[in-house]
Amino acid sequence: MENNLQKKAELGAWVSIIAYLILAVVKLIIAEIGDSDALRADGLNNTTDIIASLAVLIGLRISKKPPDSDHHYGHSKAETISSLIAAFIMVTIGVEVLLGAGETIVNREFNEPSMLTGWTAIVAAFLMYGVYRFNLRLSRQTKSRALFAAAQDNRSDALVSIGAAIGIFGTISGVLWLDPAAAIAVGIVILKTAWDIFTDATHLLTDGFDEEELFEIKATIRTHPEVKKVEDVKARLQGNETLVDATILVAPEITVQQAHDITDEIEILLEKNHHISYAHIHTEPYHG
Numbered sequence: 001m002e003n004n005l006q007k008k009a010e011l012g013a014w015v016s017i018i019a020y021l022i023l024a025v026v027k028l029i030i031a032e033i034g035d036s037d038a039l040r041a042d043g044l045n046n047t048t049d050i051i052a053s054l055a056v057l058i059g060l061r062i063s064k065k066p067p068d069s070d071h072h073y074g075h076s077k078a079e080t081i082s083s084l085i086a087a088f089i090m091v092t093i094g095v096e097v098l099l100g101a102g103e104t105i106v107n108r109e110f111n112e113p114s115m116l117t118g119w120t121a122i123v124a125a126f127l128m129y130g131v132y133r134f135n136l137r138l139s140r141q142t143k144s145r146a147l148f149a150a151a152q153d154n155r156s157d158a159l160v161s162i163g164a165a166i167g168i169f170g171t172i173s174g175v176l177w178l179d180p181a182a183a184i185a186v187g188i189v190i191l192k193t194a195w196d197i198f199t200d201a202t203h204l205l206t207d208g209f210d211e212e213e214l215f216e217i218k219a220t221i222r223t224h225p226e227v228k229k230v231e232d233v234k235a236r237l238q239g240n241e242t243l244v245d246a247t248i249l250v251a252p253e254i255t256v257q258q259a260h261d262i263t264d265e266i267e268i269l270l271e272k273n274h275h276i277s278y279a280h281i282h283t284e285p286y287h288g
Contacts, residue, residue: 036113094190101183125161252285
């Protein structure tokens with residue numbers, strides 16, 4: 001089952017890579033022929049997305065490796081690190097696009113792009129939105145955060161292409177600064193998406209965890225009839241897996257075997273209600 005989910009996640013990464021490769025080549029060629037700053041920026045964005053998608057694919061491959069002598073919890077965090085790399089790549093190109101478009105506006109070196117560049121951007125937006133929907137569905141099925149980050153990038157790329165088309169058609173209509181202005185909008189969207197991915201990845205790498213979800217886990221543990229009190233619950237994410245450490249108080253007169261049975265039953269509850277396959281439950285005596 002796990003291997004099948006991994007293959008689905010990798011499929012999403014490959015779909016992104018192929019789509020970006022085709023769109024980047026087409027956009028850059030047509031932008032050169034049709035003289036559009038916005039479409040050129042859009043094509044450069046897709047070029048860096050190829051690298052980012054490859055980083056996601058590599059992260060997914062590494063995360064499959066089993067635990068070894070110096071990675072006792074496996075390699076699942078490689079997914080999160082790949083998301084972080086993708087964010088850094090997006091920041092680099094976003095800044096480059098902003099600087100290039102800003103220079104065009106300051107120097108007033110405006111060009112009138114062809115209609116072909118505008119229609120290319122529109123078609124690319126529809127294609128990329130389809131890739132976004134495909135990868136979003138796969139990320140939910142596989143619970144892959146790296147693929148979810150890639151899907152968000154797919155969506156931002158579709159919006160970028162729409163913005164590029166608006167700028168191109170606006171310039172053709174006579175507002176000559178709209179094409180480089182659209183390129184600036186492209187850069188801003190790239191940076192915003194990079195920031196969202198960066199904050200999510202760093203939150204996970206620093207063992208951040210959703211407080212509401214932690215409260216629900218604690219409530220589930222409390223439902224066991226032999227648990228007198230839930231003393232402490234901690235949780236963190238290892239890739240797409242949730243790891244839980246909990247301390248519970250139980251009647252002091254029960255045997256070690258009975259305490260062990262209680263922890264087993266709680267682990268089954270967590271697996272059933274929260275899909276948590278790893279939980280370390282520590283028992284201590286309750287004294288009222």
